[in-house]
Amino acid sequence: MSKTPKPDELSKVDYTPPKTGWMDTPAEFKQGMWCYGSKPKNLETLEFPNPRQWSPADEDWKLPENWQEILLNGLKERLDKYRSFKVFMDICVRCGACADKCHFFIGSGDPKNMPVLRAELLRSVYRGNFTTAGKILGKLAGARKLTYSVLKEWWYYFFQCTECRRCSVFCPYGIDTAEITMMARELLNLLGLNTDWISGPAANCYMKGNHLGLEPHTIVGNLEYMLDDIETITGIKIKPSFNRKGAEILFVTPSGDLFADPGTYTAMGYLMLFHELGLDYTWSTYASEGGNFGFFTSNELAKRLNSKIYAEAKRLGVKWILGGECGHMWRVLNQYMDMWNGPADFLLVPKSPVTGTVFENAKSTKMVHIAEFTADLIKHGKLKLDPKRNDHLKVTFHDSCNTARGMGIFEEPRYIIKNVCNHFYEMDEHTIREKTFCCGSGSGLNAGENMELRMRGGLPRANAVKDVVEKYGVNMLANICAIDRAALPAILDYWVPGTGCTGVHELVANALVMKGEKERTTNLRGEPLNGMEGQE
Template structure:
């Protein structure tokens, strides 16, 4: 951490490519740019190949002797299974439209972070091994051999892509680097070349149901703490249920929201909203993860982890499913789940018990995004809201990559925010909606050892926030993604200190006037509401509670 340059130093970026051609420029592993290698135990847990202790910094990565054969065989297999991969290997014309669309290129100036060149790292090997022109003309046709340095270069740069798909928006053929990165990571995975930050959570999720490895009692316990807080703020004791058969709805969130601030406030908001509605729903400790770090290793692993959601919905006999606020979770639920683990013919088309709205757009998958659910409630006037409680906030909204470019849920969260907050401001139009910039930490890159990379990758996002801070005095960055809630706070501290980060349902719950609640003096964070003067005593209590929460979490982590 100490080595990470200061913001003003880091923002001096040279975009001029080096003199030597990219094939002749060897990869250099810079500190702060890469994640630790996967642990043997994580790979063993899920049956991944080549489990061993290794470090990316080592010369020798302890690969199987026939590693080239394994990779090329895997390459061929994927070319035959994915039209996306085959077509994207073939049709790029290197027009360069994508070059400056990547947040990692903007933040680092490294030409191999241009999406086109990232893809060329793979394409060059494709040409060399699978095309006539490449086999005959070699380097002239942009072909090269799969060597050890090339493999290392793959590893370094395919874990510098957050699969955010921004390049795909601008590409005239829609070439999606996310697809290419996913394939590259699958190939690396065949050799046991994953990162600890990804394979650890994937293994946790496989055995314990969620990335963080929260066991059943830790989930109920964490939620119990939240309920205590809610009670002290609102005077209302909420009693959610877990693994309850016969509930109408199964609710699945990214597990990060059960564990750390500010995600926990989002969960508190959801608990309060569902309580207020009297919703017949249940949590599950088995399907306690909506996110899917398996998605960052292989398609098969992603499917294995995702299977729990439908399996649990079936076991509990629910009618449909609501999913919490998360980015890649929704890419998976929206574009993959039904194909992998459907058909969910044991469920019913989702119908809001409060408004009667049938969610036609989810009639096959039977899973509704909580922002869709809540927007519908507000539209039908089913919530009593007092946006003034959020009046101290000047809010802007960060579209998450996956929900904007792999789904298109843009208006729902905005509609909600505008109904629960009085002050909402959009960032530069080139940095929101389908053109949104990644937090810099998606697709399993939110580790701590690669912090410089994350701060660099997050620069375009943070810079657009800074702009609205200067223009409108924005002080809160709302989002619908658990990785954002984990990654944006340090990003803001680094580039734009003073801006908070919140989930949308935290804002909802703060504005939500609940039946039988006492007069609220603080928001969910325990901070005084606008217009309420905090006594010294109250402030002391609030700080004590924060410390206590911190201690509790530490105990659990230990």
């Protein structure tokens, strides 16, 4: 793979559209802008069609003879199954309101990264095959044939969309490019055209319960490392349980937080909080993934991976489920899980054993977001907090796309942060809450080989961070998403060096005064606390 250009080079973006019309400008596969193709073994594990060794850079993608027929039948089937898809194919007026809302367009200037044009890539084929005007008038009606070149263009650009839904906020009809990208990726998967960064984790999740492929003993081992660290820092020995029947609560969080920092500090935060509360809960090694890379592949695979959460809750006989900090995990839990794998009639309406609060907003899915849970604890004064321990931090909060635009969890994390940190600053109003910018690596794009794409897509987010770094001296970006915690460190290093990235519950645990703890001299990262330097 080519080396990613330096920031000052990358930030010279030319927004002038090409001389040739978009239908006459085939996709040029630029190094650093795409991910490797799916490996056959992963597709076989997932029982997906056309497993074979291939590379997107190859001329020949080794497709079945009748690939066009497969795609067009697939398209027809999806038009009949999703009103969203059908309506969005028909009603766009190309007003252009969405055009400059996409982080990939802002960072790349490529017109096919304008949401409207990304959608037209598919719409043009829809018109050419399924509308009278398109069949008769062809190009004049914005219609075209499904050629090999169009197929490659689809692959290139539908894996340059993070399904973040920012465009759909601004569209006067609510046209959601995420819906269109999801359909396009489903279609591509009919031909075995996934990226391996998606099909690999999905296959891991299917067989081993989580994207990282952590086997049960490894999960326990990883948590034990964290517990040792917690003991060193606080003097408290924590003993969590795994796959324990009869626990009140099943806790599910993205596996990324069990594997690499800074996510691991967030996981330590969960462990400390739950211990302090004396919560009757269990981890599961079978349902050890909150995230869902199936969601970036197809509806069916997403459902297959998601099924483990309710199945495990049922097997263990828990009363309700608590979910950790993750972005697309919560879009799935909020907008899909009940319709796939519900009804969760074997669970009870979630009730906080600490405050007695009944979570009415989760009375059907029986699954509560940890930020809701913790905000409720703080509101009821159930936690002893010392925000001064976070005084070396000037914190800003990044709303993750999925929890922002597929759920609307804005105040809960802010309330928590303001209670555990003394220095909190908001970024530019056009870049937070429902207008938040994606990290640029969502929907399975956080690979290594597409680093230029990720840095381009991360520009708007990182740039808004840079603004508060310069204005207020912000040095920490808090978020509630495991992909953010995995992807943003690299993006911040590139665009705003020196800015850290943290989960909200890491901040909570650092401020949490635990019963019987020794005087803390370091935070969870092992960095000396203010006034404690040299006391290690």
